[in-house]
Amino acid sequence: MSQRILEQAQLVLDVEAQAVLSLKSKIGDTFIQAVNVIKNLKGKLVITGIGKSGQIARKLASTFSSTGTPAVYLHPSESAHGDLGILGVDDVVLAISYGGEASELLHIISFSARRNIPLIAITGNLKSSLAKATSMVLDVNVPKEACPLGLAPTASTTATLAMGDALAMTVSGEKGFSTEDFAEFHPGGSLGFRLLTRVKDIMHTGEAMPLVKPSTPVKEVFSIMTHKDVRGSAGVINDNGELVGVITDGDIRRRLEKNLNPLEGAAQDLMNAHPRTIDCNELAEKALFMMEQFRIQMLFVLDKSADVPKRPVGILIFQDLIKARVK
Numbered sequence: 090m091s092q093r094i095l096e097q098a099q100l101v102l103d104v105e106a107q108a109v110l111s112l113k114s115k116i117g118d119t120f121i122q123a124v125n126v127i128k129n130l131k132g133k134l135v136i137t138g139i140g141k142s143g144q145i146a147r148k149l150a151s152t153f154s155s156t157g158t159p160a161v162y163l164h165p166s167e168s169a170h171g172d173l174g175i176l177g178v179d180d181v182v183l184a185i186s187y188g189g190e191a192s193e194l195l196h197i198i199s200f201s202a203r204r205n206i207p208l209i210a211i212t213g214n215l216k217s218s219l220a221k222a223t224s225m226v227l228d229v230n231v232p233k234e235a236c237p238l239g240l241a242p243t244a245s246t247t248a249t250l251a252m253g254d255a256l257a258m259t260v261s262g263e264k265g266f267s268t269e270d271f272a273e274f275h276p277g278g279s280l281g282f283r284l285l286t287r288v289k290d291i292m293h294t295g296e297a298m299p300l301v302k303p304s305t306p307v308k309e310v311f312s313i314m315t316h317k318d319v320r321g322s323a324g325v326i327n328d329n330g331e332l333v334g335v336i337t338d339g340d341i342r343r344r345l346e347k348n349l350n351p352l353e354g355a356a357q358d359l360m361n362a363h364p365r366t367i368d369c370n371e372l373a374e375k376a377l378f379m380m381e382q383f384r385i386q387m388l389f390v391l392d393k394s395a396d397v398p399k400r401p402v403g404i405l406i407f408q409d410l411i412k413a414r415v416k
Contacts, residue, residue, distance in 0.1 A: 104235040108244035109251045115228045123209045123225050127158060127260045132179030134160040139193045141242045142185040149253040156261040165193035173200050181207045187245045189217020198222045211252055213245055227252050288376050289369040291413045292390045292403030299323040303333065303357035310336060310356050322387050324401050325360045331399035332389055334360030368393045369402055373415045380407055
């Protein structure tokens with residue numbers, strides 16, 4: 090029995106995966122036309138559908154709205170009782186019906202035609218009334234449903250959602266929708282916090298920065314790295330205040346291993362002359378990526394728009410990112 094259960098579940102996933110992959114061959118000129126119509130709309134995208142298609146329409150309205158295209162869901166039944174007033178001449182309608190014969194959509198189709206409002210259809214039936222109402226038809230027909238009885242919408246709804254997502258993401262990309270734009274639309278929760286937090290918001294500044302000169306004796310460097318608020322590293326600056334090197338705990342350990350007199354010499358003898366840095370206006374998320382990619386625990390922060398762009402204005406450590414809930 091357990092094996093039968095596993096096989097049935099795997100079959101469902103196989104059928105639905107194939108349904109989505111089959112859409113790739115159906116992406117063509119009509120899809121491009123639909124993308125351009127939505128990209129250039131002056132009003133909003135009104136998405137409609139009934140039943141399972143209605144649930145997908147609601148989800149897609151949310152997806153479009155959060156990725157740079159104002160969108161709303163219009164319930165087909167309510168549209169016949171006054172809600173058609175939401176449709177303006179600058180809008181675009183995206184109608185979803187796998188069978189393409191949902192009678193509830195007729196009012197919206199007719200209203201769009203009378204007002205010359207562009208209509209995009211997502212359907213699995215290219216001979217349906219919905220498909221015949223517009224030249225912009227996105228075909229989501231699937232060979233079979235994942236339901237053992239072949240009745241419950243499963244593979245077809247998955248394919249419809251995937252086509253809608255492909256449309257939304259392509260429009261977003263064509264609009265040049267950025268990470269910063271996404272953050273503006275998602276200010277709540279940990280995701281919004283991560284995307285809105287910049288390096289300058291959480292870095293250590295002023296006296297908290299451990300800074301030394303190239304000629305600073307090694308013994309003094311050790312002392313500064315120990316007693317500053319940010320421990321375990323030091324920035325090396327020249328007479329112009331520009332960052333020319335960085336010293337970390339790792340540099341000290343290597344010096345202790347290789348040098349019989351580790352306290353002799355100056356900062357320039359053990360510093361890394363090619364330190365990794367980050368601009369103060371970058372997202373903290375990028376700092377996290379750099380630290381994880383290069384396996385480092387700190388970054389000196391620069392202000393590349395300043396008169397002295399290589400002068401450190403702060404220091405950021407990995408723990409700062411954790412405390413700020415970026416990690």
